[in-house]
Amino acid sequence: MPLLTFQNPVRFDFGAVKKLPDALKRQGIERPFLVTDSGLRDSGLLERITDMLDTESAATVFDGTPGNPTEEAVIEALQSYEGNDCDGVVCIGGGSPMDLGKAVALMAVSGGPLAQYDPLQGGNKLVKGTAPLIAIPTTAGTGSEASLGFVISMTDGRKLTFANPQFLPKLAICDPELTLGLPQRLTAATGMDAITHCIEAVLASPSNPPADGIGLDGLWRGWRHIRRAAEDGSDRNARWEMMMASTEGALAFVKGLGAVHSMSHAAGRIKELKLHHGTLNAVILPTVLRFNESVCSDPYLRLRQAMGLAPDADLAREIEKLNSDLGLPSGLAEMGLSEDLIKDMVPHAVSDLATMTNPKQVSAEDYAKLYRSAM
Amino acid sequence: MPLLTFQNPVRFDFGAVKKLPDALKRQGIERPFLVTDSGLRDSGLLERITDMLDTESAATVFDGTPGNPTEEAVIEALQSYEGNDCDGVVCIGGGSPMDLGKAVALMAVSGGPLAQYDPLQGGNKLVKGTAPLIAIPTTAGTGSEASLGFVISMTDGRKLTFANPQFLPKLAICDPELTLGLPQRLTAATGMDAITHCIEAVLASPSNPPADGIGLDGLWRGWRHIRRAAEDGSDRNARWEMMMASTEGALAFVKGLGAVHSMSHAAGRIKELKLHHGTLNAVILPTVLRFNESVCSDPYLRLRQAMGLAPDADLAREIEKLNSDLGLPSGLAEMGLSEDLIKDMVPHAVSDLATMTNPKQVSAEDYAKLYRSAM
Numbered sequence: 001m002p003l004l005t006f007q008n009p010v011r012f013d014f015g016a017v018k019k020l021p022d023a024l025k026r027q028g029i030e031r032p033f034l035v036t037d038s039g040l041r042d043s044g045l046l047e048r049i050t051d052m053l054d055t056e057s058a059a060t061v062f063d064g065t066p067g068n069p070t071e072e073a074v075i076e077a078l079q080s081y082e083g084n085d086c087d088g089v090v091c092i093g094g095g096s097p098m099d100l101g102k103a104v105a106l107m108a109v110s111g112g113p114l115a116q117y118d119p120l121q122g123g124n125k126l127v128k129g130t131a132p133l134i135a136i137p138t139t140a141g142t143g144s145e146a147s148l149g150f151v152i153s154m155t156d157g158r159k160l161t162f163a164n165p166q167f168l169p170k171l172a173i174c175d176p177e178l179t180l181g182l183p184q185r186l187t188a189a190t191g192m193d194a195i196t197h198c199i200e201a202v203l204a205s206p207s208n209p210p211a212d213g214i215g216l217d218g219l220w221r222g223w224r225h226i227r228r229a230a231e232d233g234s235d236r237n238a239r240w241e242m243m244m245a246s247t248e249g250a251l252a253f254v255k256g257l258g259a260v261h262s263m264s265h266a267a268g269r270i271k272e273l274k275l276h277h278g279t280l281n282a283v284i285l286p287t288v289l290r291f292n293e294s295v296c297s298d299p300y301l302r303l304r305q306a307m308g309l310a311p312d313a314d315l316a317r318e319i320e321k322l323n324s325d326l327g328l329p330s331g332l333a334e335m336g337l338s339e340d341l342i343k344d345m346v347p348h349a350v351s352d353l354a355t356m357t358n359p360k361q362v363s364a365e366d367y368a369k370l371y372r373s374a375m
Numbered sequence: 376m377p378l379l380t381f382q383n384p385v386r387f388d389f390g391a392v393k394k395l396p397d398a399l400k401r402q403g404i405e406r407p408f409l410v411t412d413s414g415l416r417d418s419g420l421l422e423r424i425t426d427m428l429d430t431e432s433a434a435t436v437f438d439g440t441p442g443n444p445t446e447e448a449v450i451e452a453l454q455s456y457e458g459n460d461c462d463g464v465v466c467i468g469g470g471s472p473m474d475l476g477k478a479v480a481l482m483a484v485s486g487g488p489l490a491q492y493d494p495l496q497g498g499n500k501l502v503k504g505t506a507p508l509i510a511i512p513t514t515a516g517t518g519s520e521a522s523l524g525f526v527i528s529m530t531d532g533r534k535l536t537f538a539n540p541q542f543l544p545k546l547a548i549c550d551p552e553l554t555l556g557l558p559q560r561l562t563a564a565t566g567m568d569a570i571t572h573c574i575e576a577v578l579a580s581p582s583n584p585p586a587d588g589i590g591l592d593g594l595w596r597g598w599r600h601i602r603r604a605a606e607d608g609s610d611r612n613a614r615w616e617m618m619m620a621s622t623e624g625a626l627a628f629v630k631g632l633g634a635v636h637s638m639s640h641a642a643g644r645i646k647e648l649k650l651h652h653g654t655l656n657a658v659i660l661p662t663v664l665r666f667n668e669s670v671c672s673d674p675y676l677r678l679r680q681a682m683g684l685a686p687d688a689d690l691a692r693e694i695e696k697l698n699s700d701l702g703l704p705s706g707l708a709e710m711g712l713s714e715d716l717i718k719d720m721v722p723h724a725v726s727d728l729a730t731m732t733n734p735k736q737v738s739a740e741d742y743a744k745l746y747r748s749a750m
Contacts, residue, residue: 002582006586007381206377209596209623210379210381210626211379211381212592213589213590213593216588216591217584217585217588218588221584251381
């Protein structure tokens with residue numbers, strides 16, 4: 001079974017989830033705190049995993065993770081973690097349970113409030129440690145299982161990205177089997193999240209050629225398999241490749257991300273709309289590709305090559321075509337965002353961590369234009 | 376300055392070597408053992424580095440590293456390390472000082488004899504630890520600064536590969552400035568070592584897509600810059616790219632290598648011939664590419680794409696052309712190897728660690744044929 005060792009150990013293959021009981025032992029976790037969401041519980045996937053655990057192991061389940069995890073939900077989960085005297089976190093699900101579980105693991109050891117760890121405010125100095133954390137993705141998109149970051153919608157209305165090598169899960173267990181039942185729409189939207197990670201990471205301004213190579217490989221896999229995975233959810237090969245593209249996206253974005261993510265985060269924090277992060281990325285990506293093009297001619301050539309496109313292909317147009325084939329929305333308006341929200345979102349996009357690594361500088365005016373154009 | 380974090384921390388850029396005094400402090404090394412070779416000392420490069428160290432820091436220099444480091448040299452160096460009460464190793468040079476320094480760091484903490492750590496004999500269980508080690512490459516080829524392996528010619532005639540995550544340098548300092556004075560022939564031969572690592576890693580049998588991506592990126596860089604680096608040693612951009620290709624080669628070969636390396640190791644252990652490892656790889660590579668082709672059609676397409684070649688280009692022929700452009704030998708005979716040595720080399724190639732990961736099974740008969748064809 002492939003064991004990847006580029007950021008954290010990643011056990012990757014069909015059947016990998018059977019390694020969980022052994023992994024808990026190795027991490028010294030006797031009272032695991034399982035973070036998931038109600039969808040995972042209803043689908044029966046959670047039970048398939050808890051059934052593998054020792055009857056003695058006193059697992060506590062938290063299935064109240066909201067779509068874009070909030071600081072309130074983190075605090076509620078932390079109370080349950082502490083109340084049940086848990087000694088480690090197991091995240092089971094897509095990006096939301098992973099992000100929430102990482103926040104709980106951090107606060108359980110380093111204390112609160114969460115906002116103090118904002119890396120843009122020097123918060124990493126305050127990180128004392130984290131509870132051991134094992135991540136088991138059930139979607140192929142976020143890559144959070146191999147990433148040192150997590151994103152939380154704060155009570156004060158900001159959406160903060162936290163990033164620190166200590167936030168890397170001690171072990172990621174990537175079992176494509178767990179994604180076989182994922183519905184078409186979620187397969188498409190999370191798959192576009194992975195593809196966006198690969199593209200934005202390759203374009204991000206820091207110099208990191210190994211990360212570029214991983215991002216291009218992830219794009220190569222994702223581009224070839226996303227349509228098949230979405231059309232036929234039982235295609236095991238396509239599921240394996242999409243999960244790999246997702247993990248590679250996260251390994252690549254150790255470089256940073258860009259304006260697509262700044263804009264998605266700023267929109268995702270509007271709680272009443274409950275917008276899906278991967279879908280936002282898919283819809284915003286073409287607009288940002290057009291914006292960045294003037295400073296990215298060489299990297300765009302490599303992206304096109306990885307996608308098997310002609311050297312002069314219109315990248316933005318190709319993504320729009322893919323979104324349409326996958327049945328994803330054609331713009332932000334279709335997702336329920338209205339123009340009057342732009343002035344609220346722009347400052348959040350400007351101050352987002354991902355803005356710092358976009359290949360082209362982005363001003364508030366630029367963001368306003370980009371939102372309008374993505375409507 | 377780029378900091379790569381895929382296996383060990385790698386400080387990578389012009390001027391990175393100035394980080395050495397700070398790195399010694401961070402690693403708690405007060406009495407460093409500097410492992411290098413006489414060529415490095417004669418070139419003045421060693422002095423440029425020792426001049427940066429505190430006058431108080433009691434550095435011990437070992438410049439007796441032979442071309443293919445031997446167990447005898449390791450023991451001699453270890454005696455000096457212990458006699459001078461050193462507390463950490465700094466390797467400065469190409470692959471040979473790195474391999475020798477890694478062996479010293481291992482034996483200083485885990486004890487001898489070295490042969491007990493042979494990974495094919497379960498030797499990794501005996502590794503108790505290593506002295507802190509910092510690696511500063513002065514060639515762009517071996518990538519040993521980012522690799523968990525090292526290779527030693529043993530007193531009993533074997534050439535053993537040792538591999539363990541604990542053998543990764545605590546820090547690699549990759550400063551392309553240090554390669555500006557490298558002569559044409561050594562630039563070419565070490566550069567071909569890097570290119571061979573990238574190619575053999577991509578073809579190696581284990582599944583590890585991020586490593587494939589890194590290897591393809593390294594090949595993309597190496598193929599585009601090796602001629603320029605060899606023709607004009609002062610081309611800073613070409614030097615940067617070749618050093619990156621070298622580091623990426625090592626990150627990629629965490630997957631394993633293949634028959635080129637098995638054959639090179641078996642030839643490199645013949646002490647009287649003093650054959651250069653990178654030159655051996657360059658000369659053997661075309662023959663092994665022809666041998667593996669029948670099982671590698673898809674990966675060969677990706678290699679050709681990374682090299683900017685036509686989809687039906689003859690990979691082996693392209694490498695032969697490159698070797699000839701670089702003034703490297705056209706065969707093993709030209710390097711001084713005669714056919715009567717084949718029966719001595721074959722069993723060593725068969726039992727080499729790299730044989731296990733060659734994409735096509737290689738028998739003793741195959742190796743004999745491959746050696747004859749590479750003559």
